[in-house]
Ligand SMILES: Cc1ncc(C[n+]2csc(CCOP(=O)(O)OP(=O)(O)O)c2C)c(N)n1
């Protein structure tokens with residue numbers, strides 16, 4: 001018997017079947033839709049009302065951040081750092097993310113977000129330990145409430161949701177802010193994290209830094225969505241689209257989203273439209289997949305230059321302030337240079353520490369093998385001693 005032949009359905013009427021019973025949208029999608037174009041403050045009338053102290057603080061952090069990026073890249077050339085995914089051009093996202101959070105909140109960074117961690121107060125050398133290949137994370141995530149810099153794409157997102165949801169269940173006043181790239185939005189973890197976050201109304205904010213590329217893959221090959229911010233609607237959370245090089249605009253949107261999450265309003269997805277000025281890492285040649293002309297158009301929209309225009313228009317970029325900002329950035333770079341040039345003392349056996357609370361049998365075997373090899377290397381050296 002088919003559905004059409006079921007008892008009661010045999011009465012033929014000429015009327016077309018009506019809609020499914022009781023159907024209506026579960027939430028009104030209109031308020032969840034993102035901004036029609038990237039939200040901006042710099043260069044608009046609204047910028048005139050921005051607090052001078054905040055603008056100067058953001059600017060000083062941007063200048064420090066740029067200097068940190070150039071110094072870290074130089075360290076890769078000197079063989080002192082294995083790899084550095086530079087955030088040059090994306091400093092506005094990094095600084096605004098760090099400053100939007102309270103100390104009690106948590107930051108969940110990706111490999112490109114060392115600068116956000118440093119702007120949040122992490123020791124600049126500790127922030128590079130993983131990228132030097134010295135140690136799993138290099139810092140205590142609990143000390144600054146910064147999760148480990150995450151290399152597997154988007155895996156930090158479900159972690160952020162889990163932490164935020166758990167905090168809410170425990171009654172802790174904690175918001176999690178997770179950073180992810182445009183490429184990371186194609187991962188299953190992105191979908192699972194956003195879905196759970198919205199269903200649970202977890203106090204979490206997702207900041208997608210759309211820098212145009214996932215290594216050599218441009219955004220057009222990554223997604224057919226109108227924008228990455230539009231994905232928010234499908235999960236039932238608001239989406240925001242922001243100029244990712246406009247630091248005060250980002251700071252405002254992120255701060256609002258963090259506040260909303262804190263008062264139980266649930267998650268927000270923010271897409272920051274920005275650009276990766278340097279190659280993916282020092283191991284990549286970006287000239288193979290993009291033109292210099294494209295890079296130049298983004299250099300003209302540099303986050304530091306945008307801020308300088310605003311500060312100058314407001315008479316805030318005095319010679320004294322500019323010099324003090326430059327000096328602060330140089331001190332940061334000199335300290336980084338000096339400490340990264342010291343050879344770290346490492347115990348190869350630490351490879352096996354902190355991987356699992358209880359070592360698996362494979363790890364125990366591998367640890368024993370390494371121990372034996374290290375001991376064998378020691379023997380000739382000991383025998384050579386008088
Ligand atoms: C699960 C996973 N798949 C693939 C990679 C290799 N990989 C490293 S970076 C990257 C591109 C990521 O691009 P995006 O998310 O846009 O971040 P961006 O590097 O631009 O900051 C890829 C594919 C990875 N690290 N993890």
Ligand SMILES: [Mg+2]
Pocket residue numbers: 181182183209210211212213214215
């Ligand atoms: Mg990208």
